[in-house]
Amino acid sequence: MAVKDYLRERFFPHMWCPGCGHGTILNALVHAVEELELNKNEIVMVSGIGCSARISGYVDFHSLHTLHGRALAFATGVKLSRPNLKVLVPMGDGDALAIGGNHFIHAARRNIDITAIVMNNRIYGMTGGQFSPLSGPGVKATTAPYTTIDNNFDVVELAKAAGASFVARSTAYHVKESTELLKKAILHKGFSVVEILSQCPTHYGRKNKEGDAVGMLELQKTNTAKLGSKALEDNPGLIPRGIFVEKECPEYCEEYDKIIAQAMKGRNS
C-alpha cells in the first residue's frame, strides 16, 4: 500500500500551521506503518487534546480523540480489552507530561504494549503558547513573559525510571531516524516511548528567537547528537538521540492472560 492509503485525504490540507513539526511526525508515522505493512483494521490511534492530538483524525485507522492528558488511560482500556490490536498514542508534551503525567508513568510501570509518541514542541501550541513542563528554565511563553523558572522533565529519563521497556528519542529534522525508531517501537512488545522533538514556529520559534520552521529544524540538527557518536562525546551538552532502553520484560496483557488461566482453573477444579 502507498502512504496515502493510510491517510484520510479528505481532511487535507490539515489544520497545522505552515512548518509545524507535528506534520512531519505524522509523515514519519505513516511511513513507519506503511513500511511495516500493518493492517489498518488492527491499528487504533488514541490521542488527547492539543494540536498534536489532531493527528488521529488524519490517519485511516480506528481513531479515538479523547480528553486532554487522558489518551493513555483510554488506550489502556482499548489494549487490555483487545490485546491483538496495535495501539499508538501520540501526545503533546503538555498532554503527555503535565495533565497526563500520572497516566504516563503508570502505563510505563505496567509495561502495557502501547506505543507512546511524545510530540515535544516544548510549548502549549493549541492554547496559544503557554509554557509546558518540557519548556525548561529561561524560555519565553505567554504565561512566562519574564521567562520560565520551572525545571523541565527529561522524557527519556522519566520513561526509563517509570519502567518503559523501549525508550528512544529523535527529532522532526531526523525524519528517517524517527521513522526507524517508530518502526522498532511499534514492533516492541511492551510499553514503548518515542520522544520526537517537534517545532511550533507559531508560538515558540518567534518568541524565543529560534526563527521560523527552517531555523528551528537547523537547531534540532545542531543541538542533538546520536548516542555513542563522537559529537556527543565531545559535546556532552548536546541532546542525545537514539535508543536508550530496549529490553524484554513481562507485558501487562500477557500477564493478565495468566491470571485468567489461573482463575479459570481455580473455578473448574
Added chain:
Amino acid sequence: MAKKKLLEIMINRDWCKGCGICVQFCPTKVLELDGREKVVAVRPEDCICCKMCELRCPDLAIEVLTQEGDKDE
C-alpha cells in the same frame, strides 16, 4: 546499488503551505518557492532521489516518484 532514476516530483499544491523546509534542506537545491508561496521543482535534473523532501514535508505535499525497484535496493 543501482542509482535511482527520477520519474517525477509530484507536488500537491493544495496541500503545500510554503514553509520552505523542503527548499532549505534539499541537498541539490532542486526546489524553490514560487510567487504564490508554493513549491516547484525548478531543477529536477539535479535531483538525487534522496526523498528527504517527501519525508520532511509537514504537509505530506511532495512525493518523489522514482523508477520501480528502488525500494532501498
Added chain:
Amino acid sequence: MNKKVRFLQGNEACVEGAIYAGVDFFAGYPITPSTEIAERLSEYLPQRGGKFIQMEDEIASMCAIIGASLTGKKVMTATSGPGFSLKQEAIGYACMAEIPCVIANVQRGGPSTGNPTHVSQGDINQARWGTHGDHSIIALTASNHQDVFKMTVDAFNMAETYRTPVILLFDEVIGHMREKLVIPEEGELEIVDRLRTSVPKDVDYHPYLPREDGRLPMSDFGGEHRYNVTGLFHDMWGFPSNNPKIVNELLRHLVDKIDNNVQAITRYKEHCLEGAEYILVSYGSSARSAIHLAQNRRNKGEKIGVLELQSLWPFPTELVREKCARAKAVLVVEMNMGQVLTQVKAAVDNPDRVFLANRIDGKLITPSDIKRLLRVIQGRGV
C-alpha cells in the same frame, strides 16, 4: 427449579447483577464505601475470561472503561464521592461520544472527603449535572438487594439501548447492608446486547447515524469499519465539526434520546399508595424507613403511602404529578438538603404542600424521624 439464593452486601448484589448482565471489563480505584464492587469483580471477571484493572485514579478508570467499551465490551466502574467528582469530565465524554458504560456511585457524605464511612444521598444533582455542558443522563437507584440486582441489569441494558453512560446511585447503607438475594435464572430477565451494525465491509458505515427506532448501531474497534470517536461536536462519521446545524442537531439528539424516553426509562414502586392522603416520595435506603413507616401506619388505618423512585434521571415528572395529584401533602424523604424535593415541587400542582423529611448527619433517616414531621404536617402537634 431451585434458584441461587445468596446472603450478601448490596455492593455484592450489584456485582451479581453486573455479571448477569454480561459485564466483561471493569476499571476502578478503591474508595469507601464502593470498594467491594472492585474486589469481587477482580475475582469473578478473570474466571469468566473478563478483565479487571486497578487504575492509577478514578479519571483513568473512567477513561479505560470507555476505551474498552469501544472494542465491544460491556463495561463498568464503581466509586464514591471524591472519585465520582474526578470521573465527571470523562462521563461527559461518554455522553458526547455516545459510549455505553455503567458507573456505580455508592454515595457517602460530602462535600470533599466528607463522611467516608457514613450514608448520604448528596450526589443526586451531581449525577445529573456533574459534567459541564448541556446533556441528559440516566440514573437509577434501589432500596433493597433484589432491586440493586435488577437496577444494575437495567443500567447495562439502558446503556446499550441509548448508547449512553448510566449511573447507579446507591448509598452506603445499601452498599454495606447484608440481606437475601435470589439470583434469577438465565433468561428470566431481559438482557440487551450491543447492537452491532449490519453494514458490510467496504460500505460506508456511519457511527452516528440513528436508525428509524433511534438506536445507533456500533462497530467494534478492531473490526472492518474504521471511524473516528471524539469529544468534540461531530458529524455522522464522528469527525469534528463546528457547523452550527450539526452542533445544534447533535446536542438536541443527546438530550432528546433520553428525555423523550422518560416513560420507558422510569422505574418505580408503589407501597400502600392506593387512596393515600399523605405520600412519602423516597428512594434508596431512606425509602426503607419510609416504607416501614407507611406499612406501620396503614395497619393503624392511616392513609399513608410511599412512591419509591428507582429512576431519578430523567426525573419522572409526569409520574410524580399523577401519583401525588390527590394527596393532602407530599413528604420527600431523603438524606440531603432537598435535591429530589426540588424536582417534586416542580412536578406537582401544589408545591406548597410538598415538604422535606431529611437527615444529613451521616445516620440513616428513621421511621420516627419521618413520623415527627408527618405529625406536624398533619396538624397533630410535635
